Amino acid sequence: MSIELNDVTVSYRHSPAIHHIDLTFSKNEMWAILGPNGAGKSTLLKAIMGLVKTDSGRILWNNLRRSDIAYLPQQSDIDRSQPMSVFELAAMGLWYEIGFFKDVNTTFKQRVYAAIEQVGMSNFIHWPIAQLSNGQFQRVLLARMLIQQAKFLLLDEPFNAVDEATTTALLHIIQEYQKQHQCTVITVLHDYQQVKIYFPYSLLLARKVIAAGETSKVLTENHLHQAQITMQQPEQNQWCHR
Numbered sequence: 329m330s331i332e333l334n335d336v337t338v339s340y341r342h343s344p345a346i347h348h349i350d351l352t353f354s355k356n357e358m359w360a361i362l363g364p365n366g367a368g369k370s371t372l373l374k375a376i377m378g379l380v381k382t383d384s385g386r387i388l389w390n391n392l393r394r395s396d397i398a399y400l401p402q403q404s405d406i407d408r409s410q411p412m413s414v415f416e417l418a419a420m421g422l423w424y425e426i427g428f429f430k431d432v433n434t435t436f437k438q439r440v441y442a443a444i445e446q447v448g449m450s451n452f453i454h455w456p457i458a459q460l461s462n463g464q465f466q467r468v469l470l471a472r473m474l475i476q477q478a479k480f481l482l483l484d485e486p487f488n489a490v491d492e493a494t495t496t497a498l499l500h501i502i503q504e505y506q507k508q509h510q511c512t513v514i515t516v517l518h519d520y521q522q523v524k525i526y527f528p529y530s531l532l533l534a535r536k537v538i539a540a541g542e543t544s545k546v547l548t549e550n551h552l553h554q555a556q557i558t559m560q561q562p563e564q565n566q567w568c569h570r
Contacts, residue, residue, distance in 0.1 A: 329355045329391045329479055331376060331512075336385035338368070338375050345371040346535055349385070353480070356510040358503070360523040360543070363533035364559045369516045370402065372533065373482050395424040398478035400469055402485050408458055414468050415453050418444050421475030443471040447501060463494035470498055474505055481506075483515040487522075499526050520547055534558035 330352050337347040346368035353359055361369045374380045376387055377399050389397070398421075419432055419440045432440065444453055447467040457465060466486060473481060481502075487495040503526055506513050517523055523530055523543060530546040532538040534555040539546040 329396070329512075330388075331392070331397075331480060331514075332386075332388040332390055333376075334386045334388070336375060336387060337383045338371050338380055339383045340371075344383075344535060346375070346533065349537060351531065351537065351540055353512055353514055355479070355512055356506075357512045357529055358506055358527045359512070359514045359529045359531060360527035361514065361516045361531045361533060362518065362520065362523060363538070363555055366535075367533040367555070367559060368535050369533055370484050373399070373484050373514070373516060376482065392479065395476070396479040398473045398476045398481050400473050400481075400483045400486055403462065403466065403469075403488060406469070408460075408465065410457065412457055413453070414444065414449055414455050414457060414460070415440060417457050417468050418471040418475060421472040424476065439475060440471075443475045444468070446474065447471045448497065462489040463491055466490050466494070467498065470501065474501075477509070478511065480512045480514065483513070485516045485518070487517070487519075495522070502526075523547065 332352045333349045336349040338345045349372065361372060363369055371380060375382055377397070419436070421443070422432065422436055422440070441450075441453070444450055447470050449464065449467050449471065452460070452464060457468065460468065470486070473483075483502075487498065490498075499522060502513060502515075505511070515527070517527075524547065527543055529541065530543040531540045532546050532551055532555055535558065538555045538558065539548075539551045
């Protein structure tokens with residue numbers, strides 16, 4: 329099982345957001361995607377999920393179905409005004425197994441309860457999601473993702489507007505879940521220290537791949553400087569020509 333990107337380019341208004349990306353995410357790995365603002369990190373995840381169209385190249389889901397991939401977008405992309413409870417939001421992770429209109433039976437309910445407890449939200453299970461703090465809401469979204477029991481987990485800046493204590497707790501949960509289920513986690517992050525502690529593999533983007541592989545070899549001063557310099561270059565369509 330793997331997600332393979334072959335010479336992938338995505339453009340917005342004829343300017344490349346990411347270009348000529350070659351990379352493979354394999355089974356049982358922890359990857360962080362990082363880079364300067366505007367580097368194309370979120371675009372890369374959206375391209376993998378088919379939410380944005382690629383201009384060239386191919387993205388292959390090798391031995392994976394759609395239900396094998398769980399995607400958590402940024403909080404700003406999610407409507408929090410929906411009239412639903414913590415339990416109901418978390419239970420949406422069962423959609424691929426039971427659909428939207430079937431009842432959640434006892435076995436599935438226990439799975440939802442377990443996931444909500446795992447993220448520390450048992451005391452809020454009947455709360456409306458509109459009343460949750462950013463950190464609490466993110467915990468429920470993570471529970472929804474874990475309930476899916478997917479083989480690949482894609483998280484887009486999951487800790488924006490979340491306090492440090494909650495961020496650390498969620499990182500521990502993700503790390504332990506990954507070890508237990510031997511799934512692959514791909515997370516867009518900004519905090520280099522978090523990346524060094526929790527993610528053995530990293531992808532440093534600046535619209536193109538600056539470096540990818542073992543985190544200790546990717547997060548070097550030279551690579552980080554190269555990423556900043558690359559992002560300062562004027563946007564030109566000819567970047568997409570090798």
